[in-house]
Amino acid sequence: METVLAQKIKNIIFDYGNVIFEIDFSKAQNALLQLGIPDIETFFGHKGHNNLFSELETGAISAAEFRNGIRLAAQNPDLKDEEIDTAWNSLLIGVPENVHDVLIEVKQKYRTFLLSNTNEIHYNYILDYLKRAYKIENNDGLFEKAYYSQLMLLRKPNVEIFERVIKENGLVPDETLFIDDSPQHLVGAKKAGLNTLLMDRNPKDLRQFLVEHNLL
Known part of the structure; x- marks a missing residue:
């Protein structure tokens, strides 16, 4: 299991699919x-x-x-x-019931961001899903800022997409953690100087995952 020095982390960048939103x-x-x-x-x-x-x-x-x-x-x-x-x-299954509460809890302790490889068709479906299932318009209230690949014209693991998030928000890479379920995406994040963790379980276990890594 990967480890990070949790006490130095001030910012967390979350992937969306299979970290927050379950996909198959x-x-x-x-x-x-x-x-x-x-x-x-x-x-x-x-x-x-x-x-x-x-x-x-x-x-x-x-x-x-x-x-x-x-x-x-x-x-x-x-x-x-x-x-x-x-x-x-x-492939879009949904957000487990407790996950939005976990994200709000995390946001109280860290600067948090969303960085998702997605697309117009999935994005529109997800917005409709969030309105139906959770009565929210989008993910904006759960993070300081949400980033989507099709709007950035870049996708992970391209190092530039990480560098843009870092630069736009004045983040110190060594104080920033990136969590993703795809090992190849962590490679680009590491090139940008970020700490990384591989999400290796279902999104419903996000809080336990963060607790195990001393982040909550």
């Missing part, structure tokens, strides 16, 4: 497979995927262009927008 890649893999996309592990896996997803996450292509890319990959020009969006959004 296998559901999206199965749904995309049902659309007719072959070789799904290569096309969309946790540790690697078709460039179509990275381009959507960095705002390099629009949602409409992404959907056309899915139609091309599935060799089915008749797929409806709604079918594609439903398949793509199927």
Whole structure:
């Protein structure tokens, strides 16, 4: 298990998927497979995927262009927008009931930030979900600032995305912790001088994870 010198940490940057919001890649893999996309592990896996997803996450292509890319990959020009969006959004499970309370607790002790690789289609779904499930408009009240890849035109693990968050908020990297469930994203964070922890459990256990690392 990784350790950080908790007493020096003043700022925490959280990833969103599978740190705060539970996601299930296998559901999206199965749904995309049902659309007719072959070789799904290569096309969309946790540790690697078709460039179509990275381009959507960095705002390099629009949602409409992404959907056309899915139609091309599935060799089915008749797929409806709604079918594609439903398949793509199927990985989004939700925020466990206690997690927002944990984030508010953490915010009272540290400067906190959200840094998420996401995209227009997921972002819109998540905003609708937060209104339905938690009666909040967005994540802004849970953090000092929330950052999303498609709005920054950058994605993790690019070191520049971490450097921008550091610079914009006057953070001291050695006093800042980044928590993510993807080992490859921690590599970019370390290059930016950040302390890192790999989230290795379900988001419902976020508070216990923070307690175990002496952060709460």
